[in-house]
Amino acid sequence: MEYPDDVIRAVADRALLKWDLSTTKVELVSRSENVVFRVDADDGGAYALRVHRPGYHTLAELESEPLWTAALNEAGIGAPVAERTRAGGHYAVVEISGTEETRHVGLIPWFDGVALNERIENAPNEADRDSHFEQLGRLMAAMHDQAITWQPPPHFQRHSFDADGLMGEAPFWGRFWDVPELTQEQRETLIEARLSIRTRLSEYGKDGGTYSMIHADLRSANVLVMGDRVHVIDFDDAGFGWHQYDIAVALSDHAIDDSYEPIRDALIAGYRSQRAISDEDLALLPMFLLARTLAALGWLHDRPEVDLYAFLPALIDLSCTHAREFLDGA
Numbered sequence: 001m002e003y004p005d006d007v008i009r010a011v012a013d014r015a016l017l018k019w020d021l022s023t024t025k026v027e028l029v030s031r032s033e034n035v036v037f038r039v040d041a042d043d044g045g046a047y048a049l050r051v052h053r054p055g056y057h058t059l060a061e062l063e064s065e066p067l068w069t070a071a072l073n074e075a076g077i078g079a080p081v082a083e084r085t086r087a088g089g090h091y092a093v094v095e096i097s098g099t100e101e102t103r104h105v106g107l108i109p110w111f112d113g114v115a116l117n118e119r120i121e122n123a124p125n126e127a128d129r130d131s132h133f134e135q136l137g138r139l140m141a142a143m144h145d146q147a148i149t150w151q152p153p154p155h156f157q158r159h160s161f162d163a164d165g166l167m168g169e170a171p172f173w174g175r176f177w178d179v180p181e182l183t184q185e186q187r188e189t190l191i192e193a194r195l196s197i198r199t200r201l202s203e204y205g206k207d208g209g210t211y212s213m214i215h216a217d218l219r220s221a222n223v224l225v226m227g228d229r230v231h232v233i234d235f236d237d238a239g240f241g242w243h244q245y246d247i248a249v250a251l252s253d254h255a256i257d258d259s260y261e262p263i264r265d266a267l268i269a270g271y272r273s274q275r276a277i278s279d280e281d282l283a284l285l286p287m288f289l290l291a292r293t294l295a296a297l298g299w300l301h302d303r304p305e306v307d308l309y310a311f312l313p314a315l316i317d318l319s320c321t322h323a324r325e326f327l328d329g330a
Contacts, residue, residue: 002305003096008035011094012049015105018085018092021047031305033236038110046110047083050236051103052091057236059091060157062104065235066090067156068147068213075146077139078231080108111233113224117253120220129259130266135230136223136250137270140215143232144243145275147212161216161241162206166291167198172239174298176319181301181312186320190294193323197291200284201242210281214241218250244281247271248288252296255289256318290322 005028012035016023022042026049030036035051052062069079082090085107092105116136120129159165165172177190205211215222217237224231250267254260271277297319300312 007096008051009037011051011096011103011105012037015049015051015092015094015103016107018087018094018105019083019107020086021083021107032307033303039107046112047107048080048110050106050108052105052236054101054103057104057159058157059093059104060155061159062091062106063089064152064156064158065238067153068150068158068238069235071150072143072146075142077142077146079235080111080233083107083109111224111226111231113226113231115221116223116225116230117220119225126259126262130262132223132225132230133250133263133266134270134273136218137267137272138274139230139232140218140243140246140250140267141271141273141275143215144212144246147214148208150213152213158213159239161214161239161245161295162211163198163201165239165241166245166295167194167201171295171298173295174302176294176298176301179297179301179312179316181316186316189320189323189327193290193326194294196327197287197294200287201291204242204284206242210243210277212240212243213238214243214246216241216246216249218246219253220250221253223250242288243277244284244288245291248285248292251285252289252292255293287326290319290326293319293322 009026009028012026016026016039023039024042025040027038028035029038033056034053037049039047039049041047066082069081072079073081084090085092090106093102094105095102116132119132159172161172177187177194182190215232215235215238217234218232222232222234224233247267251260251264254263268282293315297315300309300315303309
């Protein structure tokens, strides 16, 4: 159930008591997968307080996220790491007043900067744009290098964007082919594409050089431009998956733009400047782009409260068009 802002704000206020923090301002900044508040402290620090969506992650899965982000930091890759509560964990469990429902709430450092999508929209400059995507490619490659050699602790728990997690009977982001707004013809197309992608992914396998922990949501809104550098935020979707899926997510917002090819080329050039990836592996990128589009369809259908829900009909058309193109070329 979605609650009004004042109810969620009360959850945030009670959660903040779990941290040793004196606040000067708490401001609601986003309602999407999670509800996010910016918290300013009297010592000058700033934080993002995330009230997590119920049913998306278990507490054990949430507590695993900062284990990876801390390891990324140790490898020299800046990533936000959740602050510990007074009790020693990274998350508070807060009840919603008058109900039996609870929310998991985490506190991470606030990263300043301009989101890459806003930078592109407000100051369109091809050389500047391509430079940022090249930097993102290098950063992504560094993350993948860290992940393939990192040994998660035994209690580490995160979801998987593997053949079943993306295209199984119960994919992580929902059964996109069951969206009620689909026509019968559209549904049959998406089911056929799902089965074909699942078969290909299963045959491709989970080679150690292309499958590891990934961010899984490296879209432009989660990439902050800070001076001449880029930083990645929002590791809530991080899990195990193919590196090409990470690349596909970063390209997905631009897949139907005229700028797609130069953005793709800049991203891959940056990636390859840091880490090898074969032409054969990159040839699967269109399939991973389609997998991301289909997953996004399932995600959006389950979240009518988010602003992007208005794009559901357009996303259905896009999904079916790309699915048919994929099947015709199979």
